Amino acid sequence: MAKYMLVLAAAAAASSALVAVPAAADWREELGSYNIGLLGGENEADRLRRYQCLDDLLTERLGVPVELFPASDYAGVMQGLVAGQLHMASLGASGYAGIHLQDPDAVEPVFTTAQVDGSLGYYSVMIVRADSGIESLEDMQGRSLAYADPNSTSGYLVPRNELAAQGIEDAYFSRTGFGGGHEQAIVAVLNGQYDAGVTWISGQGERAEGYTRGNLRRMVDNGLLDMDDVRIVWQSSIIPNGPIVVRKDLPQEAREIVVDLYGTMHETHPECFAEVAGGEAAGFEPIDHSFYEQTIEMRRREIAQSR
Known part of the structure; x- marks a missing residue:
């Protein structure tokens, strides 16, 4: 709770320093609606269903309409x-x-998701069909691989960089491509369009359930995957959990409302927290920009190499 209060105070101070905050009576009119972006990687209907409770809570607390935008x-x-x-x-x-x-x-990051044991990381994994005969990364030579999305950490940036560090470039595979998201990449593997796909898992909990959190867990929960049908043939080193970010020019009062809700959601609205977190987790943990400096440098190098 002490960490949460520090984040709330910091959010207020940052907003005051960065923007000219509208008067309390008119920021809602000026804001119009509070717009939340939903990443691709899960089918649109399931994304909207999972976030509906957050829409309801924030609409009530902010006093403005909340709009959910599920991007492709x-x-x-x-x-x-x-x-x-x-x-x-x-x-x-x-x-x-x-x-x-x-x-x-x-934007700036304000929270990340803490796993059930309080840790703040997760893993990229390479998935194949259990009946494929592929038992290891070595067996993937000359086979096809689906990345999730070019802007995904576990679905592209980390596996591509860690495999390259092992001497495995894209040419190692017969072909590589993008599945269009985490769920879509694994569906493509299940349908035989690719031999393997990369996605993310918490690495904690029961394998049969798709672990506590991650794309496999969501697919199991949504009836799209039986874990007996897949095999993990590669796993990354630990990756920092992604951030919940807000615009830096968000009005101060709106910012405080959002931070307050997220900081206490696991206790005050546990069912909604589980939906938004995408599975079992310990809560939203306050973080800042420094938590992602290594990933920023990795992405900077990736951009430089692509030029």
Whole structure:
């Protein structure tokens, strides 16, 4: 709770320093609606269903309509935040890095999700069909691989960089491509369109349930996956959990309302917290820009190498 109060105080101070805050009576009229971007990687209907409780809570507390915007890819949410069309989103570390490198004054991270044991990381994994005969990364030579999205941390940036560090470039595979999101990449593997796909897991909890959190957990919960049908053939080192970011020019009172809700949601609205967190977790943990500095440098190198 002490950490949460510090974040609330910092949010108020940052807002006062960065923007001319509208008078209390008119910021709602000026804001119009509070717009939340929802990353791709899960089908639109399930994304909207999971976030409906957050829509209801914030509509009541903010006193303005809340609009949910499920983008077809990560870039849509990122550009919406940079352009000021969105006020908040839950991002991956690479997505935040991409925004920061484009416009460091656009957004800032305020929370990340703590796993059930309190840790703040997760893993990228390479998934194959259990009946594929592929038992290891070595067996993937000459086979096809689906990345999730070019702006995904676990679905592109980290696996590509960690595999390259092992001497495995894209040419190792018969072909690589993008599935269009985490869920879509794994569906493509299940349908035989790719031999393997990369996605994310918490690495905690029961394997049969898709672990406590992650794309596999969501797919199991939504009836799209039986874990007996897949095998993990590669796992990354630990990756920092992605941030919940808000626009830096958000009115101070709106900012405080959002921070207050997220800081206490796991206790005051546990069912909604589980939906927004995408599974089992310990709460939203206050963080700041420094938590993502290594990912920002990794993304900076990736951009430089692509030129």
